[in-house]
Amino acid sequence: MTGNVTRWRDAQVSRRALLAGAGAGVLLAAVVPDWRTGSAFAAQSSVGSSGLPPIAPLPAGAPDRRAFTLEEQRLAPYLATLAPMVNEIVDDDGAALGWMSGGWWRTPAEPFNARIQEHVRTLAWFYAHERPWNPYSGDAALLARLDAAIHHYLRLQHADGSWPEYEPDEHSRAATAFALGYLSKTLEDLRDVDALPQTRTEISGALHRAMSWFLDPGNTGVWQTERIEFVNQPMAGLAGSALALRLDPDPGLQVLLLDRIDVIVANGQSPAGYFYEPLGMDIAYNLNVTLSEMIEILEQVDAPGLVGMVERLADWLGYNLVWEPDGAGFIANTAGSARTPMWFLDATTTEPQQRDLGSRFAPDVAAMRAFYTTIEDRTVQREAWAESAEPVLPQARGQTNPRIVVNIPYGEAYPSRADKDAAIAAMPVLAQxxxxxxxxxxxxxxxxxxxxxxxxxxxxxxxxxxxxxxxxxxxxxxxxxxxxxxxxxxxxxxxxxxxxxxxxxxxxxxxxxxxxxxxxxxxxxxxxxxxxxxxxxxxxxxxxxxxxxxxxxxxxxxxxxxxxxxxxxxxxxxxxxxxxxxxxxxxxxxxxxxxxxxxxxxxxxxxxxxxxxxxxxxxxxxxxxxxxxxxxxxxxxxxxxxxxxxxxxxxxxxxxxx
Incomplete structure (x- = not known):
């Protein structure tokens, strides 16, 4: 068995673990590891040779919609999906131990695709955060499976610090960039609850190797000299590095981080105003992905150049998103998109939305207020959600997005209806x-x-x-x-x-x-x-x-x-x-x-x-x-x-x- 192995010290079974075993119809044996000494996934049970007990499904009628704060309602479908997703983590004692199988996130659905493991942060969040509606905080079985998933993630890392995505030998910019983010957040959660110290040490080492590869100015797979392609990816790597370096400071890497931020400000945005995707314009990626990564960087680093990028993007969007006079929303410049289609943007979007973290720019960049749901409309939506008698259903395979969970701690800044209306009225197509x-x-x-x-x-x-x-x-x-x-x-x-x-x-x-x-x-x-x-x-x-x-x-x-x-x-x-x-x-x-x-x-x-x-x-x-x-x-x-x-x-x- 690969990974770090610890012995179960006692035959005691926690109340939560007993409930988990009863709910799953599985007889568990010795399911309480010593979380303070190292890895947890050596537990023994009847469910597999590695001994990863399943986590309990939610009880009938759970979750209770009214138990969530308005801002955390978007976690409810992830809570409903957690047991099905976690219990499909491979638990046999082979090379795929810890692989998050089941097709919940990213393709190809192969054990070598590191991006599939990005949901480790989702598991870590539910383990580390106590909420009245979260029965999985501190759950032994969840931690054991999380630990296995982390170790599978770490085993996929190449010696140079990069991770693969589409081929086992690939040194992927995207997979490495997002690994920096999800693993650093996982490390932060585990430290907050003092869980898996030896695994935390391994994550820290993996992050250091990844940053050494990713932030290297000579790495042309990440950094191009004139125009930086697929800007959302290096921006994600910078965001993950910024958090990783706050958790484990390294002066040399910090210098490289600040230098690469300056480079992306200079070379990641077209003079026309869009962020390059790959070397053309793409409204969806700019709004939905890149802005959220920039928010994360600014949480850790003073980088006013990034705000300037957002101001120029907002100006560009003012010509490319056209308001419909009946108030339905915006029609987008789809024909000119070099990557993904975005035909329209509803005036009021539904939750959960990955893009909504970008609303954090609304207080400082007034033009961005036009493109986000108003706080009044979002509040009405959320209050109606809380009062609904419909059950919260698990998400469909392939539709889960670990980014939604990641965004929660950063908050939100939806504009008021008056501020949004003013921003729309100021757009060039309406103002002139x-x-x-x-x-x-x-x-x-x-x-x-x-x-x-x-x-x-x-x-x-x-x-x-x-x-x-x-x-x-x-x-x-x-x-x-x-x-x-x-x-x-x-x-x-x-x-x-x-x-x-x-x-x-x-x-x-x-x-x-x-x-x-x-x-x-x-x-x-x-x-x-x-x-x-x-x-x-x-x-x-x-x-x-x-x-x-x-x-x-x-x-x-x-x-x-x-x-x-x-x-x-x-x-x-x-x-x-x-x-x-x-x-x-x-x-x-x-x-x-x-x-x-x-x-x-x-x-x-x-x-x-x-x-x-x-x-x-x-x-x-x-x-x-x-x-x-x-x-x-x-x-x-x-x-x-x-x-x-x-x-x-x-x-x-x-x-x-x-």
Whole structure:
């Protein structure tokens, strides 16, 4: 048997352990180790050769919702999941002893994947924290299985201090970064209750080795010279290192930590405003992951440069998250995302949310208040949760997230409704009715944001940072009626673009862009630095192969597109429709536009209240609308429908709102 082994000193059985054995229907023998002398997982029982007794399931009716404080309600589903998850820790006396099997967290679900073990912090929290609703604090069986899980985690560490994720021999930046965080927090919990001293010593040694690898400026697997990729990962490693060094100070490593913080401030954020993921923009990772890691660093280290990063991110988000005037929430710049999709952000999100720790920035960075649930709404949610008669159910496999438990001690700072409303009103799209904002990245990417009195649009041009990005125009929004057109990423069938007969699209290509004062057909070219001052902006784009050339003019309440293609093609338009929208064909043989029906028409009108979006083309063309199985917001009040207009090699299509 690997790991540290201790003998059970007595045949005494604690009341809690007896209850655990009775609840599980298992006869336990000598289940009380000497926690002060070392490792606990050498217990003997009938459940496996290593002798790891199971922990008891919660009694019927537990947990009691009313027993939780409002802030700790998010722990309830983890409490309900704890016994199923902990009891699937491998308890045989083989190489996988302590592996957190069962597919509860991360893939691949293999014993070599160190990231699966991140739930050791979840186990440690429940062991170390007494609460009226927590029967597992001080639980002997839980500690024994936690100890086994820790030792499996530590056995996976390579000699250089790194951990693997996708392959046994991999030296993973992500796995090591997050190990630094979860293991340092586990160490802190074990010290707080003076449990497993020998294991704590081993954790301290593992953290020192990991920091020596991770903070090394010459480690190009973590630190790149010009732009740091996957910024959430090195930020997580810095957060874990900051706590580990508070627990076990090391002056040399502390110097490296402060140096690496300076480096990530300098090289981890695009001049456009986003944190690199991997080297492009990704709203979901920036909001949901990176900000929480930055909060953790600031808890341990004075690093004002990180706050400056958040201020620049908030400014960037002000152009990329667009408020819906009915108050449902924000529509996000999905097409430009280089990694994960984020189509929308509800005005009031449900719990538990990993991203909510970022609300801690709201008091100091006023613009961030727009993106968090208000304290009033969260309180109403939590009070209703406490009064619900529904049982608290275990979480589904694969849906548990150790980050939720990690966030609890750092608190929260949800904005008031008044502060959130003020932050939304101050966002550029609502505070101004005319601007042209062009953000560029040194890699050649252009992000264009154009507000006119009756319309807001955004676009991406230049080389996409990953193959997931979809370029060209991606949004049509109106200040009274909200979003009419919203393009997706990572799909040639759900983007706004020109689709070729082979299914390819200009939106999936690198688009060379040029800007003009007025219509490109008769206007004069302007440099990117001059775009902000242009009243009537024109632009052209061209694919690398030259098979699609496009031009557009942005007017006060319209966008006119002209296309020149080397073959017949289709204009593909992702309409974001509400159930009350009325669609009618213009100049066709049918009036009502029904899903799945192809017709000949000269245009389409989408009427929403007193406002309409009209899409007109110059001649009768074959067109159809098809729904997409994608709804927006918690109330599912919007659904994407794809409009496809088959057109000859040259076409003019005008989008006007009035």
């Amino acid at each position: 009715n005319r601007f042209t904002e062009l953000r560029r990245d040194p890699q050649g990417q252009h992000f264009l944001f154009a507000r006119r009195p009756g319309i807001y649009t955004m676009a991406h041009f230049g080389p996409p940072s990953t193959s997931l990005v979809r370029s060209g125009l991606s949004l049509i929004w109106h200040p009274e009626s909200g979003t009419f057109v919203h393009g997706s990423h990572n799909s040639n069938t759900e983007c706004w673009g020109t689709v070729l007969p082979n299914g390819g699209t200009d939106a999936g290509a690198s688009l060379a862009v040029a800007y003009f004062e007025g219509d490109p057909a008769d206007g004069h070219a302007v440099e990117p630095e001059q775009v902000a001052g242009v009243h009537d902006l024109g632009l052209t784009w061209r694919t690398t192969l030259g098979n699609v050339t496009g031009a557009a003019v942005l007017e006060d309440d319209a966008i006119t597109k002209r296309l020149v293609v080397t073959s017949d093609a289709s204009e593909q338009v992702p309409l974001l429709l509400r159930t009350t929208d009325r669609l009618t064909w213009i100049g066709g043989n049918l009036e009502s536009a029904e899903a799945g029906v192809t017709t000949q028409a000269k245009g389409l009108k989408v009427r929403r209240g007193r406002i309409s979006l009209e899409i007109n083309w110059s001649e009768r063309l074959s067109a159809a609308i098809a729904p997409v199985d994608r709804h927006y917001f918690a109330d599912r009040s919007r659904q994407v429908h794809m409009l496809r207009i088959a057109h000859p090699p040259q076409a003019t299509i005008r989008y006007s709102i009035g």
